Amino acid sequence: MTSRPTEAQHLRDLALLRRVRDRMDREYAQPLDVEALARGVNMSAGHLSRRFRLAYGESPYGYLMTRRIERAMALLRRGDLSVTEVCFEVGCASLGTFSTRFTELVGMPPSTYRRQAASDASGVPPCVAKQVTRPIRNREARGPVPPLA
Template identity: 80%
Template sequence: MTSGSVATQHLRDLARLRRVKDRIDREYAQPLDVEALARGAHMSAGHLSREFRQAYGESPYAYLMTRRIERAMALLRRGDLSVTEVCFAVGCSSLGTFSTRFTELVGVPPSVYRREHARATVGMPSCVAKQVTRPVRNREAPATEPSLA
């Protein structure tokens, strides 16, 4: 392969990865798995996972869960749905897995988040609320505030 064809192939792969990312953003509440995402991108599951991680810093599954938790945070702040209802509304099929992943990313369990953050973004433009409430990515949320010492 020439360097031009390698660059062209790389751009095609990036376009496929972007379509996968866009699909996750759109269909986060649907049952999605890496196999189905890979089929839709005409890639093997392993290749998709490796390339997605290289391009976006996390696996497709981790990205999907981050999107789900982000949406769950918004639903919990509204306060009109129970934690279980939110879990299923964002596409999670296990309350235990949802609660564990939520706690890892946000730092508190969903029930605590719902109670303490209800109405926290009232009056805030949605684009700002999304940015300031975004879950931590690629690492767990700190359990306690770091000391300044």
């Protein structure tokens, strides 16, 4: 039988999860894994993964990859880097994994996105293009996530 966390523990966990999410937002291009993220907040990798999914609707890895894809989209819109260069610039070690995840989130392969973005974004300010083309995370697509219990 497991005990339910107290309200104070719940708030401490949320603060730690925000630290993890903020670190991924800042260091998305660095080699990050769940074990390293968990060590940074003195949690086990399993506990971090479960609590992160409850709080944000996706796994830490899913969140990190979405962040990387968002940055990749901006770099591809600029058009001065190849798809392979963008892949490594955003912290992905595998072009295949990058292309697969990009296609899942954006709906087209990165090379197609790059060609299309070059023609579609002419004359559109980068801040508007970023907002309009932002990939939809799993949580946003499914609706609100139930509160942590």
